[in-house]
Amino acid sequence: MTTTETTASADAPDAPASPGARAVPGWLAQIPYALVLTGVASGLLIIGSAHFRRGSVLIAGSILLGALFRLVLPEARLGLLAVRDRWLDVVILLGLGLGLATLAISLPAPETEHFFLLGGTALAFGLIALLMRRRR
Secondary structure, three states: OOHHHHHHHHHHHHOOOOHHHOOOOHHHHOHHHHHHHHHHHHHHHHHHOOOHHHHHHHHHHHHHHHHHHHHHOOHHHOHHHOOOOHHHHHHHHHHHHHHHHHHHHHOOOOOHHHHHHHHHHHHHHHHHHHHHHHHO
16 A cells, blocks of 8 residues: 555545535534424423413424435434434334324324423433433
């Protein structure tokens, strides 16, 4: 192997895979994730204000937006949305989003007093999951 070949092979990992997949700053790659997370948080706030269907549909829409981001954006621009293989992530997010939208539209609105208990439970599980993830 010549010196030129050694230099070219050493530089190859730094080169972007395609022109559209240029490396972006770390905070900028998190924008799709932040949009999905903001939609889910907004949906939880709407659910907490006793608008079950509106909040649930907003959460489902946010999850479906995450599936769309995962499908069309390159991995360098996805941030925390890139967890597994692209198609597995898309199938899981589509299933969750469509299932939640179907349930939100088809189920009757819950009683208000039981509604806040359900929202508090969901918030507690979300916080526990976040804390467990940070410990890793």
